[in-house]
Amino acid sequence: MEVKVLRLDHRRQRDARITTHVCLTARALGSSGVFLSGDHDKKLIENVNDVVKRWGGEFRVEYHKKWENLLHEWKNSGGEIIHLTMYGEPVQTVTPKIQESLQDKLVVVGGSRVPSKVYQEADWNVSVTTQPHSEVSSLALFLHMLYDGKELELEFEEGDMKIIPSQKGKNVEMSNKRSDNES
């Protein structure tokens, strides 16, 4: 099952950091890529690609201007659409139902104002609490529940560095990829 994220209505000035956090959260918690809609923010895409290069794994951010088309293509190829919105059904109730299917999942996060079309096209409108908080935390909790916590054990291959867990400090192992190649 592949899980991708669609970030609607990205605004370069206002959303750069939040959208970056959406991308990094998607990556760290097992999604294979983000479709960015709204402003075409090349700098953001470069920044995220740079993290992928340094930290490993496969993850892509692609710009996709016409999100309506993307929703249709996703459904036409058998995928399901999950829209994270505070107005939806409780994540703790619907995630077990969502888990019943192994179809690819597109997780949609807004946007200040999400068009009603998104609510209609979504197979599931899912709320992570009915309180306002953050698309970053909603995405994190949804992915965590979708993967039953297994995303916390993911390994990312081919990065330049790797953190070794530590009680009181920083323990970073640098990859010897380069010196291997050079030797």
Place this chain on the structure above:
Amino acid sequence: MEVKVLRLDHRRQRDARITTHVCLTARALGSSGVFLSGDHDKKLIENVNDVVKRWGGEFRVEYHKKWENLLHEWKNSGGEIIHLTMYGEPVQTVTPKIQESLQDKLVVVGGSRVPSKVYQEADWNVSVTTQPHSEVSSLALFLHMLYDGKELELEFEEGDMKIIPSQKGKNVEMSNKRSDNES
């Protein structure tokens, strides 16, 4: 058990939205307040207070310039300190140990560069994956695991409005607090 969050090294220009999302995530997922360190950002505090007023519950953001003192005070009154850092011990391993104590918890989130003092003072340095993502998602996942998912069932009293979960739309119930008082 009371859970509060300390946001280190807030920078008004750069961090306003991320820190706001940290505060709203803390609130929505059961923490009772945030201590803000770094820039004294009155606008941010007002914005969060405004959300509390409209959406209910009790939650406070307080500015606390001298975070070192706060760490000492917290420990001196019997509380424990949990520092969320990608360099720490895996959240899935240590959260069951953290749950063994019912002492108040102060959850510390950085800051671009967190002083080593924080690593030393913390009872637990906890990593939510060893990959870079977001203080917002780390906080969300840690609170979710600390509360065993019960935070998703929280009710917030005395708000001006309340969302009723819905499959395909927006269902918002406005409180009649005011008209009750006026009648």
